[in-house]
Amino acid sequence: MTKFRTEKDSLGTVQVPVKAYYGAQTQRAIENFEIGWAMDLNLIFPYIIIKKAAAISNHTQKRLSKKLSNAIVKACDDILEHPEDFINQFPVSVFQSGSGTQTNMNVNEVIANKANELLGGKLGEYKFIHPNDHVNMSQSTNDTFPSAILIGCVLNVEDNLLPSLEILKSELSKKEKEFKSIVKVGRTHLQDATPITLGQEFSGYVSMINNDIKRIQNTLKECSKLPIGGTAVGTGINTIAGYDKLMVNTISNETGLSFKVCNNKFELLSSQNAISDLSAQIKICSSSLNKIANDIKWLSSGPMAGIGELKLPSNEPGSSIMPGKVNPTQCEAVNMVHAQILGNDMTVGFAGSGGNFELNTYRPVVASTIHESIALLSEVSESFALHAIKGLSANKKKIKENLNKSLMLVTALVPEIGYEKSSEIAKKALKENISLKESAKKLNYLSEKEFDKIVKPELMVSPKKK
The missing domain is CATH 1.20.200.10 (Fumarase/aspartase (Central domain))
Structure with missing residues (x-):
C-alpha cells in the first residue's frame, strides 16, 4: 500500500507519495490531467540541462550560493547519469497547460527534492532548496x-x-x-519508357x-x-543582464553542441x-x-x-x-x-x-x-x-525479359526514321504481338541488321557522344 506525505503549495495541502521526488504541483497535475500519456524524456532531459545551466549561471552572477548551486548541479547530474532511477518521476501528461507549466514544475520539484536529499534534508520539506526560488531562479516556463x-x-x-x-x-x-x-525498362506513368x-x-x-x-x-x-532569458513575456524580467549568454555557453558546454541566444x-x-x-x-x-x-x-x-x-x-x-x-x-x-x-x-x-x-x-x-x-x-x-x-x-533474368519486350525501345529509331514511322512500328508490334524488329521489317522501314545497329539498350541510357 502506497504511503503519502503532506505537502503544501499556494493552494493548500496535497498528499504526495512518500518516496516520490516530485511534489505538490506535480501531484495536482497527475490528478487534474488524466489524459493521454506522459511527456517524452527527450523533452525532460534537456529541461534538466537547462536547470543545471541556470544553477551555474545564477552562481556566476552571485544570485545563488556555491553550496546551493553545487547541490542543484549534482542533482541534475544524478538524474541525467542514472535516468532509470528517475523514469517514473515525470508522470505529467502531455495534455496540460499549453505553456507546459506543470512539466516545468515537475522538473523543478524533482531536482529540488533530490538536491535537498543530497544536503541532508527530507523529501517535500524544501529546507535548503525551493523548486521556485532556487531551481527556477531567473526562469519562466515561457x-x-x-x-x-x-x-x-x-x-x-x-x-x-x-x-x-x-x-x-x-x-x-x-x-x-x-x-x-x-x-x-524505365517507367513513367506506370507505363514502359526508355531504358535506364x-x-x-x-x-x-x-x-x-x-x-x-x-x-x-x-x-x-x-x-x-534559444529564447532563454526571455522569462515571462520576452523582456527578461527577474534576470540580470548577461544571464542569457551565460546560459547558452553553459548549455553548449554541457551538450557539446553550439547554441546561441536568438535574435528576438x-x-x-x-x-x-x-x-x-x-x-x-x-x-x-x-x-x-x-x-x-x-x-x-x-x-x-x-x-x-x-x-x-x-x-x-x-x-x-x-x-x-x-x-x-x-x-x-x-x-x-x-x-x-x-x-x-x-x-x-x-x-x-x-x-x-x-x-x-x-x-x-x-x-x-x-x-x-x-x-x-x-x-x-x-x-x-x-x-x-x-x-x-x-x-x-x-x-537479372526478369529485367532482361522485360527490357526485350519493351515497345519504348522504338524511341532510338526516331532520329533515324522519324517519329511517325517509329510510332507505326510500335503500334503494329503491339497490335500483332510481335517484336519491334519484326514490325520494322514487315513495314519495310528497316532490315534486321539496320535495326540491331540502331536499337542497343545499353547505348540508350546516356546522351550520345559527339
Whole structure:
C-alpha cells in the first residue's frame, strides 16, 4: 500500500507519495490531467540541462550560493547519469497547460527534492532548496519550455536521425554501385519508357536522401537559437543582464553542441516557427522514403505474376494462410510511418499558429509530436536500410525479359526514321504481338541488321557522344 506525505503549495495541502521526488504541483497535475500519456524524456532531459545551466549561471552572477548551486548541479547530474532511477518521476501528461507549466514544475520539484536529499534534508520539506526560488531562479516556463524543445530536437536529430539517414544513404549507395551496369525498362506513368540502368534509378534515391540530410542540417541552425532569458513575456524580467549568454555557453558546454541566444525572444516565445520548419523537413524526408519504398514494392511485385525485377530478403513468413509468400513488410512500415508523420506535421503546423499575443499555448503537444516524428523517421530509416535495402538483389533474368519486350525501345529509331514511322512500328508490334524488329521489317522501314545497329539498350541510357 502506497504511503503519502503532506505537502503544501499556494493552494493548500496535497498528499504526495512518500518516496516520490516530485511534489505538490506535480501531484495536482497527475490528478487534474488524466489524459493521454506522459511527456517524452527527450523533452525532460534537456529541461534538466537547462536547470543545471541556470544553477551555474545564477552562481556566476552571485544570485545563488556555491553550496546551493553545487547541490542543484549534482542533482541534475544524478538524474541525467542514472535516468532509470528517475523514469517514473515525470508522470505529467502531455495534455496540460499549453505553456507546459506543470512539466516545468515537475522538473523543478524533482531536482529540488533530490538536491535537498543530497544536503541532508527530507523529501517535500524544501529546507535548503525551493523548486521556485532556487531551481527556477531567473526562469519562466515561457522561455525554458521552448528552449527545452529546441535543445531536445537538436540533440535527437544529431544523435539519432542523421546517423540513421546516413546508414540508409550508405546502403542505397552500395546498391547504386552494385546495379550500375544492369539496363532495365524505365517507367513513367506506370507505363514502359526508355531504358535506364538500375544503378541510375538508385542514384536518384541516394541523391534524395542526401539532399534531405542537408535540408535537415540547415534547419538545425535555426533550432540552435534559444529564447532563454526571455522569462515571462520576452523582456527578461527577474534576470540580470548577461544571464542569457551565460546560459547558452553553459548549455553548449554541457551538450557539446553550439547554441546561441536568438535574435528576438518575443518571436520565439509567441511562435514555434523553427520547430514547424524542422517538422516540414522531416515530412519531406519521410516523403522521399515513402517514394523509394513504393518503387521497391512495385519492382519486387510478383514473384511470378508481377514486375519481379527486384528480390526482397525473406525476413518473415508473409501470410498466415498462403505458404511461401514474402511480403514487402519493410516498405509497408515506411508507408505507415509516413502517414503518421504527415499527421504529426499537421499537428505541429496548427499548434505553431496557435499563439495569442506573447505566448504560444500548444507547447507540450508540439514537443511530444516532433519527438515522435524524429523517433519514427530515425527508426524506420535504419530498419528499411538493414532489413530491406541491404538484402535487396536484382532479378537479372526478369529485367532482361522485360527490357526485350519493351515497345519504348522504338524511341532510338526516331532520329533515324522519324517519329511517325517509329510510332507505326510500335503500334503494329503491339497490335500483332510481335517484336519491334519484326514490325520494322514487315513495314519495310528497316532490315534486321539496320535495326540491331540502331536499337542497343545499353547505348540508350546516356546522351550520345559527339
